Amino acid sequence: MNHSSFNRSAYLYLLPALAIYGIFVLFPIVQTVFYSLTDWNGLTSPTFLGLQNYLELFQDSVFINALLNNLAFIFFYSVLAIALGMLFAVLLTGAPLRGMAFYRAGLFFPQVMASVVIGMVWRWIYHPQYGALNQSLRAVGLGAWARPWLGDFDWALIAVGIVGAWAQYGFCMVLFLAGIQNISSVLYDAARMDGAGIFQQFWYITLPGLRNQLLVALISTLIAAIRIFDLVFVTTRGGPGYATLVAGMYLYRNAFVINRAGYAAAIAVLLTILILVISYFILRLQRTQDEESFA
Amino acid sequence: MNRFVCSLLAVLLVFGMLAGCSPGAATQQPAEPAKTEQPQQATLKVWDILVNPTEDEVVRQLIAEFEAAHPGVKVERETMTFDQMKSRAKLGLSAADGPDVAQINQGYSDMGALVAADLLVDLTPYANQYGWTAKFSPGIVARNSFTPDGESLGEGNLYGVPITAELVGVFYNKEHFEKAGVSIPKTFGEFEASLEKIKSAGIVPINYGSLDGFVHIHVFAEIQNLNIDRAYLDDFIYGRNNVSFSIPANVEAAAKMQEWVKKGYFTPDFAGIGYDDSLAAFRSGEGAMMITGSWVSGDIIAQAPGKFGFFLMPPLEEGGKRMSTGGTSTAFAIRKGAPNEELAAQYIDWMVSDRAAQLWAEKGIVPVGKVEVQNADPLFVDLLKAWAYLNENDLIGHYLDWATPTFYDTLVASFAELMAQKITPEEFVQKVEADYAAYLKSRNQ
Numbered sequence: 001m002n003h004s005s006f007n008r009s010a011y012l013y014l015l016p017a018l019a020i021y022g023i024f025v026l027f028p029i030v031q032t033v034f035y036s037l038t039d040w041n042g043l044t045s046p047t048f049l050g051l052q053n054y055l056e057l058f059q060d061s062v063f064i065n066a067l068l069n070n071l072a073f074i075f076f077y078s079v080l081a082i083a084l085g086m087l088f089a090v091l092l093t094g095a096p097l098r099g100m101a102f103y104r105a106g107l108f109f110p111q112v113m114a115s116v117v118i119g120m121v122w123r124w125i126y127h128p129q130y131g132a133l134n135q136s137l138r139a140v141g142l143g144a145w146a147r148p149w150l151g152d153f154d155w156a157l158i159a160v161g162i163v164g165a166w167a168q169y170g171f172c173m174v175l176f177l178a179g180i181q182n183i184s185s186v187l188y189d190a191a192r193m194d195g196a197g198i199f200q201q202f203w204y205i206t207l208p209g210l211r212n213q214l215l216v217a218l219i220s221t222l223i224a225a226i227r228i229f230d231l232v233f234v235t236t237r238g239g240p241g242y243a244t245l246v247a248g249m250y251l252y253r254n255a256f257v258i259n260r261a262g263y264a265a266a267i268a269v270l271l272t273i274l275i276l277v278i279s280y281f282i283l284r285l286q287r288t289q290d291e292e293s294f295a
Numbered sequence: 296m297n298r299f300v301c302s303l304l305a306v307l308l309v310f311g312m313l314a315g316c317s318p319g320a321a322t323q324q325p326a327e328p329a330k331t332e333q334p335q336q337a338t339l340k341v342w343d344i345l346v347n348p349t350e351d352e353v354v355r356q357l358i359a360e361f362e363a364a365h366p367g368v369k370v371e372r373e374t375m376t377f378d379q380m381k382s383r384a385k386l387g388l389s390a391a392d393g394p395d396v397a398q399i400n401q402g403y404s405d406m407g408a409l410v411a412a413d414l415l416v417d418l419t420p421y422a423n424q425y426g427w428t429a430k431f432s433p434g435i436v437a438r439n440s441f442t443p444d445g446e447s448l449g450e451g452n453l454y455g456v457p458i459t460a461e462l463v464g465v466f467y468n469k470e471h472f473e474k475a476g477v478s479i480p481k482t483f484g485e486f487e488a489s490l491e492k493i494k495s496a497g498i499v500p501i502n503y504g505s506l507d508g509f510v511h512i513h514v515f516a517e518i519q520n521l522n523i524d525r526a527y528l529d530d531f532i533y534g535r536n537n538v539s540f541s542i543p544a545n546v547e548a549a550a551k552m553q554e555w556v557k558k559g560y561f562t563p564d565f566a567g568i569g570y571d572d573s574l575a576a577f578r579s580g581e582g583a584m585m586i587t588g589s590w591v592s593g594d595i596i597a598q599a600p601g602k603f604g605f606f607l608m609p610p611l612e613e614g615g616k617r618m619s620t621g622g623t624s625t626a627f628a629i630r631k632g633a634p635n636e637e638l639a640a641q642y643i644d645w646m647v648s649d650r651a652a653q654l655w656a657e658k659g660i661v662p663v664g665k666v667e668v669q670n671a672d673p674l675f676v677d678l679l680k681a682w683a684y685l686n687e688n689d690l691i692g693h694y695l696d697w698a699t700p701t702f703y704d705t706l707v708a709s710f711a712e713l714m715a716q717k718i719t720p721e722e723f724v725q726k727v728e729a730d731y732a733a734y735l736k737s738r739n740q
Contacts, residue, residue: 043385043412123506127572128564148567151506153715239508240566240711256382258700259404 029272036265042255046262053266063267066238066245069157070226073246076161077168077225082217084165085172086210090202092173093180104177111170119234122163126150126235150236156243160235167231168224172217179213180206215286222282223275247271337635338369339642342387342394344625346374349593353654361645368638377625381405388414388630395633396642399455400625401438402697403448409628410454411445416629417452421640427456427647430664431623432689437529438697439626446738448697449533455626458646460661460682462621462691463513463588464607466595466674471498471583480609483521490560493583502582503561504573509703511552511710512695514586516620517608518548520692525618531731532693534738540728549713549720556714566715588621589678593659596672605677607684620692621685623663699734702727 036053038046057063088107092100110118125132126149134146149159187205196204229248232238238245238253247267255264345354351374358370373394375383381400387393388409399406399415409415422428428436435457442451472478475496480486490500505511520528522544530538555561562568562582577585578598585591586608595603607617627646629639645651652662659675661682668679685691696703705727713723 041408043389043408043414123569126567128567129576146564148506148564151564151566151568151711153711153717236506237508239506239707240715241708241717243711253704257404258704259408 032265032268035262036269038262040262040265041259042261043259049262053263054270056263057266057270062242062245063247063250065242066247066250069244069246070228072157073161073164073228074222074225076158076165077228078218078221080161080165081168081221082172082214084169085174085176085217088169088173089176089180090206092177108170108174110166111168111174113167115167115230116234118163118167119231122159122166123150123235126159151240153240153243156236156240160231160244163235164225164228164231168221172221175213175217176210179210183209211289212286215282219279219282222278226271226275226278336367337638338371339396339635339638340392340394341370341372341642342380342384342397343372343374343627344377344380344398346376347593349658349660353651353658353660356654357645357651360650361642365638365641370642380625385409385412391632393630395635395639396627396629398625399628401448401455401622403445404700406439406454406626406628407441407445407448409445410441410443414631415454416631416633416636416639417443417454418456418629418640418643419453421643422453422456425640425644427644428453430647431457432686432691434525434529434689434691435623435663435686437533438622438693447533449529449535455628456643456647457623457626457663458651459624459655460621460663460686461588461590461623462607462619462661462678462682462685463517463586464605464619464681465517465584465586466577466591466603466605467584468577468580468582469602469604470580471496474498475583477583479604479606481613482609483611486609490555491558494559499562499582500560500584501555501562502573502577502585503565504568504570504576505565505711505714506568507570508707508711509696510570510573510587511714512706513588513620515548515552515710516692516695517586518551519544520608520618520620521611522547523618525690528618528693532695532698534698534735537735540731541724545724545727546720549723553713553716553720556716566711589661589682592661592674592678596659596674600672601674603674605674605681607681616688616690617684618690618692619681619685620694621682622691622694699730701730701734705730 035046037049037051039049039053040046092104092107097103113121124130126134128134128146128148128151131149133149137143137146147155149155152159183205187209188201191201191205227248228246229252232244232246232249233252236244238249248271251264251267251271254260254267343354345351354372358372362368362370377400380398384397384399384405385408388397389412399409406415418427436453437449439455439457440451440453441448467479471493475489475493475498477489477492480489493500501514503510503514523542527538527542530536531540562573562576565573568576574585574587574591574594576582578595580599589605592605607619610617627643629636629643633639647664649664649666652664652666655662656666656668656671656675656679659672661675661678663686665683666679668675671679696706699705709718709723709726712718712726713720718726
């Protein structure tokens, strides 16, 4: 940035946006932090509690369990979605194929659908009797594997996680597609001359070339995994038992169903801090890598 | 550096969205003074949850007739789902331009909280004026009543008026009963024998789908009601006299549910089937019985007229009393400070009038008040009879999830474990009792 041409009046142009951001984002944040320190039912005036909500949260086994479920969802939302996105991106940029645009659009399609729709569709797919999944298993003689996926204590989380990965990979794929197109084809040509196979090309050229896209995908999918609410709400509502209960769902129930708005605010603040901390470390990773590569 | 700023901004946006999850301050402003008492030119704002097409049709007609009978009055109606109402009612009713009439869920977390915040009008005087209480058994009046501090449900002032009735019982498929050679059981023993008979005829005895959780509560209550009396149930729900969930009757009911699972009386893999899917399957002929509430009757009659019937869970001994979970629709309440309170009361009266009851009955929905119907589907006649029996004998039980604010979650989660045979009936009862005891303790503090 060139500091000599710095113009103070530029700030004036930022004011309208700042006002909107302040009213709709910053102020509610401050408000939420305040409510998180109170006992508030959403209606009557809040009573100040100090940090008691937070202390209670750390002893609340339901909340801890929900948070652990969020961590499990990170595997599906981040690891699996990124792996799938990477696979499809590499396949789509390989040998030119007829109808490529069709495949690209088709593979990106889940990303376009509203999460409620995705949830409803997968509820059908997972239906124990008529769902496509169990029907196919039975058709190929694997009927013993068929189970009530969303109602099974051991499988419900995995079943919802797979839906999450399915909903998320399209975004990763598009990021990687754009990234791969930016990698100079000269590099691949040179590698081939040196006798590098497909996997070596991927490992030594594609993957390093996508480092920045990977970090962006990682941050946004991690945040999505920690904030997950809609898919769980539509598919299982946190059940069976608390098997798929996530922090966002628990927050919702506290705030809007059992009138513990103060407690819910504390959950919101904790989740936000968690997201900020994780994002900070990933961004730092990115910067140190930038510095290394320029060194 | 630029990328860093971008990413940080993205993070901040997310931060803001999370913060947005918390409801804004509900500052209560004094209601605007009504512009000169002129009820002739008034707009009545109504929020209800009667979104189902059949219900909606009845309400539209009632409103048209209401407006015709009150010249100059315009009803501005907004409909929403039960869940939407749950999250919107609190903010809506504390706003100066909120609805005059809103349909509020009974129980502590909704009606109780609103009463405590002094947002609802005491309807007792109107009930006397319009004779509403004569239409309901004492148990129905009690469950719409709170002490003015919102602390005690079941006593005090009337804050809500329900319009339609709900009763839980056994819906049965007549063809399957015939095929299995089963008739309507008169005792619980006969009921269990018929389950076995139906199963051996190759039919699923109880059509079931518990992915949405609440169905467990209904089935459990049907069995629980055999062994408990009204006084215990009332005390339990209203949090009086320090009763406990940990009683033999509840352990027995939980054990019975597990037994039925083991014997294969429920739809296989029921844990993965949603309520709506399960209901659709039953309507199209799957399963011999379904234990659920009268709210499904309209759709069943429309799709399969004459094919289904209904009975209340039979008592342990023939001729015994049959208490059954039931109640009413969520209740119409009036917002304190509503500019047209009188008109709002007239609107509520319109909704529980004999004319309204007639319209509901014609559509296959059981109204709270008494009604005579001709040429009705036999299923509906069964329901009307069962409701009349329960209402006259004050045997309308309770939805157990009203007991504490967190009871629904606790019950649904514990039932899932019980039905998956992960916990014993004793452990189940202890889990649920822990929630109840904690609530009683916090109330008595």
